[in-house]
Amino acid sequence: MNALTPSPHKRELLDRLLPFSVLALVSIGAVMVASSSIAFASDIYADPWYFLKRHLAFLAIGGVVALVVSQIPLAIWSRLSWPLLLFACLLLIAVLVPGIGREVNGSQRWLVFGGITIQPAEVAKFCMLVFFASFLTRRNRQLHHWSSFMVPVTVLGIFALLLLLQPDFGSVVVLSGTVLAMVFLGGARLPHTFLLVLAAASGLALMALISPYRLQRLLTFLDPWGDQFASGYQLTQSLIAFGRGEWFGVGLGNSVQKLFYLPEAHTDFIFAILAEEWGMLGGLVVIGLFVVLTCSLLRLVRMALVRQNFFAALLAFGMAFLLAGQAFVNMGVASGLLPTKGLTLPFVSSGGSSLVVCCALLGLAVRIGGEMRPQAEGGGARQGLWQQLPVFARRRAGRRVHSGGAI
Numbered sequence: 001m002n003a004l005t006p007s008p009h010k011r012e013l014l015d016r017l018l019p020f021s022v023l024a025l026v027s028i029g030a031v032m033v034a035s036s037s038i039a040f041a042s043d044i045y046a047d048p049w050y051f052l053k054r055h056l057a058f059l060a061i062g063g064v065v066a067l068v069v070s071q072i073p074l075a076i077w078s079r080l081s082w083p084l085l086l087f088a089c090l091l092l093i094a095v096l097v098p099g100i101g102r103e104v105n106g107s108q109r110w111l112v113f114g115g116i117t118i119q120p121a122e123v124a125k126f127c128m129l130v131f132f133a134s135f136l137t138r139r140n141r142q143l144h145h146w147s148s149f150m151v152p153v154t155v156l157g158i159f160a161l162l163l164l165l166q167p168d169f170g171s172v173v174v175l176s177g178t179v180l181a182m183v184f185l186g187g188a189r190l191p192h193t194f195l196l197v198l199a200a201a202s203g204l205a206l207m208a209l210i211s212p213y214r215l216q217r218l219l220t221f222l223d224p225w226g227d228q229f230a231s232g233y234q235l236t237q238s239l240i241a242f243g244r245g246e247w248f249g250v251g252l253g254n255s256v257q258k259l260f261y262l263p264e265a266h267t268d269f270i271f272a273i274l275a276e277e278w279g280m281l282g283g284l285v286v287i288g289l290f291v292v293l294t295c296s297l298l299r300l301v302r303m304a305l306v307r308q309n310f311f312a313a314l315l316a317f318g319m320a321f322l323l324a325g326q327a328f329v330n331m332g333v334a335s336g337l338l339p340t341k342g343l344t345l346p347f348v349s350s351g352g353s354s355l356v357v358c359c360a361l362l363g364l365a366v367r368i369g370g371e372m373r374p375q376a377e378g379g380g381a382r383q384g385l386w387q388q389l390p391v392f393a394r395r396r397a398g399r400r401v402h403s404g405g406a407i
Contacts, residue, residue, distance in 0.1 A: 015369065018296035021289045022347060022362055028274070028286060029348035030055060036258045036273040037266035037350065051266055051350050058352040062359030069363030074371055077364070078311050081134035085155070088127035091120035092162040107342070109166045119353035121163055121171045125178075125322060126357050128159065132179055133314040136186030140310065149192050152183055156200075164207060170341030174329060176200050178322045182314055221339040237262040238269050238334050241276035249279030266350045268342055271334040286348070287331070294324040297365060303372040312368045319361050 030052065037051035047053075095101035095111050102110040102117070111118045132152060139151070156179050163172045180200065184193045224232035224239070241257040244250060255276045258265045265273050275283045297320035304313035323346050330345040332338035344354040 014296075014299060015373075017292055018300075018362075018365060018369070021293040021296060024289050025286070025293070025347040026059065028289075029270075029345075029350075030059070031252070032270050032274050032277075032348065033266050033350045035253050035255065035277065036270055038253075039259050040265070043260075054352070055350050055355070058355045059359075061352075062356040065356055066359040066363035066366070069360050070366045070370070072367070074309070074312055074315075074367060077130050077315075078134040078137070081131040084127040085131040088120070088124040089158070089162070091118075091123055092159065095120050096162070096165055107166055107168065109168055117352060119351075121166070121168050122353040122357040124159060124163075125171070125175060126360055128155075128175065128179065129182075129315060129318040129322065129361075131155070132182050132186075133311050133318060136182060136314055137311040140187035149183075149188060152179065153196060160203075168342070169204075169207070170329060170343040173204065173341070174322065174325045174343065176204070177325055178318055181321045182318045185317055186310075186314055218339050221336070224336065234263055234269070235336055235340060238272040239336055241269075241272040242335060245276040245279040245283075247279050248281055249275070249277045252277050267344055268330065268349065269334050270349045271331050271345055274348075275334075283331075290324060290327045290346075294320050297323070300365060300368050300372065304368060307372050309372065312372060315364060316368050319365060323358070323361070 033055045034049065034052040038048045041050040041052075042048040044050075091111065095108060100111065101108040102112050104110065109119055109121060111120060132155075135152065156176060160172045160176060163169075163175070180193065180197055183196070184190075188196075220227060220231040220235065224235040226232065228236040237257055241255065241262060244256065250256075255273050257276055258273050262269055262272060271283070271286070274286065278285075297316050300316040301313045301320070304310070304316060326343055326346055329338060329341055330343050330349070333341050333343070344351045346358045347355070349355075
């Protein structure tokens, strides 16, 4: 074992950072969804725990989805890349069809199947990560040619257009940034990547300028107090929540801003309520957990590169960039660092589709860890999420000891 190779004990601790960070974020999310939505749920649904029950139900669905995803080999995910891309495209088209897509607050982003509401943009994030990881793995040597380079550009352009028609500007920004980063890591030439970044930035800036409400958001972002009772209302109420929280917060459940002052308190602006009740210290804890989650996913990238599995490396890198980028945008919006965007905080905010897709990404990450871990470490290509849970791993080890086998 050389100096750069971690000891088995250290490897075990590093392997547990990913599930630990996710479990901590999910636990914080459940507590904050209950706290931030209790007044709104009591008034609208006459049930103070309505949103908590809904959140826990989607969390259970997400857990099942994560287990299923973690059992499917990466090679199968790679072969399913084109069908997944087509499926996501069909969903994004269907949501724009009158009578099929559901419109809320001026945005047509949801599909309703029975009593279940699905947000196709969240499903598209998962499908596009798999597609681009597979495509860039197969075409990495040809990406310096314009013919191959234009394929991801065209696909990204089509999806960006479909998302803008909803409109969902926030998802376009996060998804575009993720794809651009994956394309660069996948082997695209720096001049090509620079031109693509410039074109994407110019297109997003043009969309912001030609849309009156987006331009108003940018102007309001620069001076929210100039129109604090109209376009700047949401941001000013969020900043008030941060100010009331100070260092250690006003205490769990004692937020004032959640009492019909701050709209979307349990979804897009849940971080503001968390900062009010837990203070700056609580906000730093959540930021730290996202840093740990991102570093854990980047460690999977390193493991995959060592094993020469570029599909797994690109997939893990895309997940790290997507989750970190969405968390940064959400917290940046809530704190006034960025213009207002409708993005949830991964694993924390109330939102069925977002939570289930985040759990599916967790299942993929666990699958990558299982396949990239050498056989000598006790991993294997057939390991899934269930087998990697510490309690079951300890039970299996105990059975091997009692039966006379080696650990």
